[in-house]
Amino acid sequence: MTTRQGQTGGRSKGRVTLSDVARMSGVSAMTVSRALNEPQRVSEQVRERVQQAIDALGYIPNRAARSLAGTRSHTIAVVIPSVSNAVFNNVIRGIYDVCAPAGYEMLMGNTYYSVQQESSLISKFLTHHPDGMIVTGLDMADSTRRQLEAAAIPLVQIMEVGTSAPLDMNVGISHSDAGAAMARYMLERGYRRIGVLGAQMDYRSQRRIQGFVDVLAEGGLADDRRVLTTSEPSTVRLGGQLLADLLLRNPDLDAVFCCNDDLAYGAIYECQRRHIRVPQQLAIAGFNDLEGSACINPSLTSIQTPLYDIGKTAAQMLMRRLAGEVLQQPVVDLGFQLRARESA
Amino acid sequence: MTTRQGQTGGRSKGRVTLSDVARMSGVSAMTVSRALNEPQRVSEQVRERVQQAIDALGYIPNRAARSLAGTRSHTIAVVIPSVSNAVFNNVIRGIYDVCAPAGYEMLMGNTYYSVQQESSLISKFLTHHPDGMIVTGLDMADSTRRQLEAAAIPLVQIMEVGTSAPLDMNVGISHSDAGAAMARYMLERGYRRIGVLGAQMDYRSQRRIQGFVDVLAEGGLADDRRVLTTSEPSTVRLGGQLLADLLLRNPDLDAVFCCNDDLAYGAIYECQRRHIRVPQQLAIAGFNDLEGSACINPSLTSIQTPLYDIGKTAAQMLMRRLAGEVLQQPVVDLGFQLRARESA
DNA sequence: CTGAAAGCGCTTACAG
DNA sequence: CTGAAAGCGCTTACAG
Incomplete structure (x- = not known):
């Protein structure tokens, strides 16, 4: 087994790009891009040749280039208090189960229950230009609120409902x-x-x-x-x-x-x-x-508490908005159930 | 409170860019970039003017542009079986506590204990050109192994140690x-x-x-x-x-x-x-x-089992490699402790 | 300490 | 169904 010590990352040089694939399959870069993103708009012949070239070259698309050139980053930012918390695990799983199949990457960060850390995390996430964001709770710093408003991306505030008006969308319980x-x-x-x-x-x-x-x-x-x-x-x-x-x-x-x-x-x-x-x-x-x-x-x-469903619903609301839909119900109260058992 | 329904994302038009900041502060884009990334290489005067312009314009750097132009994506990909698992929570927290302060974003995904899902997840993550990757376990599909070798990024396989030679680095227990x-x-x-x-x-x-x-x-x-x-x-x-x-x-x-x-x-x-x-x-x-x-x-x-330390150590190994260091010990066995209590 | 030029790898918008 | 041109917003490498 050879060790790879010393190599620290792919410099641009030597990367296989779209144009390489285009050259090999004898079509334009534009057409390769279409074969990848809207296969139905490309003839089957071309699609096959492109796929062969991709396999032969080991081509890996570059998301940074895609999100810079395109209008979407295909990324959802998720801001929660703590990943190592049984409560939020379930919420995260709900978000993930909707976002992953839809082709969205999840950027996740912890606030550790601190408004200040929440602010800096959200600022940092904004630099990724996520297509949407999910944030825990309705309370946040005013400066963050303004940043989020300026970013103008779909936002779902989760976990609680009813204590104040959400910035955009809201799902949780009282x-x-x-x-x-x-x-x-x-x-x-x-x-x-x-x-x-x-x-x-x-x-x-x-x-x-x-x-x-x-x-x-x-x-x-x-x-x-x-x-x-x-x-x-x-x-x-x-x-x-x-x-x-x-x-x-x-x-x-x-x-x-x-x-x-x-x-x-x-x-x-x-x-x-x-x-x-x-x-x-x-x-x-x-x-x-x-x-x-x-x-x-x-x-x-x-x-x-409907933890999984809060995550799932939040992600679905985001997906619907990203599909251009206008939601009639931007605030969703998912309710809770009292489980009466032996201890009380 | 105004609703933001209908706005689905920031089209490039209208975004505040580096050049806007440069224009406002009367320096070149290059200098603004330096003020941001290597402040010590810029005079204090300029730094201040640039900061004022950033604040005034509400400038948010674009990571996609940065990672496309630069050599680093400042992203670490983490591949685990399941985020909603008490065991992996602790590992994740360890990774996060090292990566976040170092300015690295964490991309996280679940394999749900499936080799197939692991393969497709890793392929997907590779399109982000992460600077490093952390993957659970030593067993993976051969095709994935080849992809990872071709990507030539620092990789730490975590959780277990000793069952086979790692692709690159390895931390866990037996x-x-x-x-x-x-x-x-x-x-x-x-x-x-x-x-x-x-x-x-x-x-x-x-x-x-x-x-x-x-x-x-x-x-x-x-x-x-x-x-x-x-x-x-x-x-x-x-x-x-x-x-x-x-x-x-x-x-x-x-x-x-x-x-x-x-x-x-x-x-x-x-x-x-x-x-x-x-x-x-x-x-x-x-x-x-x-x-x-x-x-x-x-x-x-x-x-x-040293769950938190496995995550922390894996992330530290990645950071050291990204800093150009050559690790003498690419395989680390963190050991375990038997806790004898009342039940046995 | 500061800057002009070129380019990273894609997609958009416009054609045909 | 397919393509040539331009540009997304940064950083690198080279100067001075």
């Missing part, structure tokens, strides 16, 4: 409604001393908690001391720690709403270690309904 | 060694009727199991009927189902090695439901040591 629904469910089940655990505390977690607490307040059951949050990332381990802290301050709790399923897993594990029976002594509920939530013991009551 | 280590550990602990559960069954899972079973065979303890695998994706739910099936055929098992932690979670949950005490009646071990494994009850014995 996190405050979802939080409220969980609170109502818990009240119906008879819980009265209800705690709340939150991590990460991005806008959507905050709205979830706000919606939840507002309903408790209506019943006169809100108590700030029962709400424990941190800006640390949401993990199973953290769920256990937070529950321990919360119980220390509020030994009399009869239920806890966790802002994320992984926190809820950690809380359930902590209860197991302390021999606290769930839900008999303490009910626990989560949010997002991740894959393991139906399997854990006790199975976890949670809010199922 | 999955058969890791499987073997787990088998030895279980034998030391006194387990003798040991089952194996596998899902997905990509090359690396296969090698994990092979390494594990080979050690059992040395002790005369291998039994095909105790190995249950499926090509379905690895999930918590599947872990429970597989364990149920395995116990049906082998009620006398005293331990089970699960090829992935999520299978192990499912197996533990299933034991809880059946009141099988872990590890007293049945020991359970996993692989990858995901975040929750230390928290579940009983805490999970697993093999910790």
Whole structure:
């Protein structure tokens, strides 16, 4: 096996180009381009000869040249808080499943939940002149908002809906409604001393908690001391720690709403270690309904959010707009489902 | 809020270009380019004037033009089985944390564990003329191997090491060694009727199991009927189902090695439901040591794999090569750690 | 430290 | 169905 150390990249020289293919197949570059991009506009004979030349030469089209000369970059930029997050994985898969078959490349970047990093990421992405963009959330810096408006590309803001008018298109759910629904469910089940655990505390977690607490307040059951949050990332381990802290301050709790399923897993594990029976002594509920939530013991009551569909729908909206369609419904609320299981 | 429906992308006309900035700041395009890419080679006065013009005009550089004219695309292509997989998330984060600060964009695509999809994905990525590429695994189609050799860009094959010579660079661990280590550990602990559960069954899972079973065979303890695998994706739910099936055929098992932690979670949950005490009646071990494994009850014995570091190291190797360095060590074995906990 | 010329590899718009 | 010309917006290589 020969090593390739030292070679660091293809200098222009020596690359096989469209004209090489054209020369070999005895047609113009224009015709090769058509054979590649609009094969139906080229005679079958020519198409075959071109294909043979491509194979013989090992021709690889150059996207940079294509996007510079053409009107499209065939690229979609996706801005999310973090690729290493079970929630966004599902969203990404939905986007990918629509974009990839349509011939669009996905440019992906993390904001790490920082408005500032979001701004610089979007600026950077704009230099690729993506044909469309998907951005997480409705909140962004004003300067970014202006940049995006100036870029004038189709844009879908995802995850949440209803907190403010989107820049262009919007698909997601109402996190405050979802939080409220969980609170109502818990009240119906008879819980009265209800705690709340939150991590990460991005806008959507905050709205979830706000919606939840507002309903408790209506019943006169809100108590700030029962709400424990941190800006640390949401993990199973953290769920256990937070529950321990919360119980220390509020030994009399009869239920806890966790802002994320992984926190809820950690809380359930902590209860197991302390021999606290769930839900008999303490009910626990989560949010997002991740894959393991139906399997854990006790199975976890949670809010199922349409993560995959949010990604898929966002990408489809983009594709439709790129096909010239005018969308009647630029804002789509995909809704959520409360999954009542054993834990609460 | 004005809607932007109907606008589908920036036609070349009307874009602010380098020359516009040059004109406004009274220097040549060349100098603006330098002010942008090698600021230290331009006088501070000029740099300031150029920056003012950029701000005033809202100039956004065009990467397509840059990569067409230049020798670099400032893009790294990453080929993984699936973005929505906790294992690869960590790898991706490692890659991202090195590439993003270095000014490299990440192009990411899924093979969905298919050699065929891998081939077409790599062909597609090559049209972007990425400066480097990271590909999962050592096995690939011969045609792809040739394409990659012809492209002559730095390439790092990741995740596993030692099964065959890499095309260029390589970082990962030996999955058969890791499987073997787990088998030895279980034998030391006194387990003798040991089952194996596998899902997905990509090359690396296969090698994990092979390494594990080979050690059992040395002790005369291998039994095909105790190995249950499926090509379905690895999930918590599947872990429970597989364990149920395995116990049906082998009620006398005293331990089970699960090829992935999520299978192990499912197996533990299933034991809880059946009141099988872990590890007293049945020991359970996993692989990858995901975040929750230390928290579940009983805490999970697993093999910790350096996922983040694999990604980080691969990206660093690429960066070093792109900086012209010749690597003394093109193959890096990052090793693994057996985490002995309560479950086995 | 700064600039004029040429060209990267395609596609658009116009013909025929 | 096919082609000749021009140009997309940058950077390289060469000067000075």
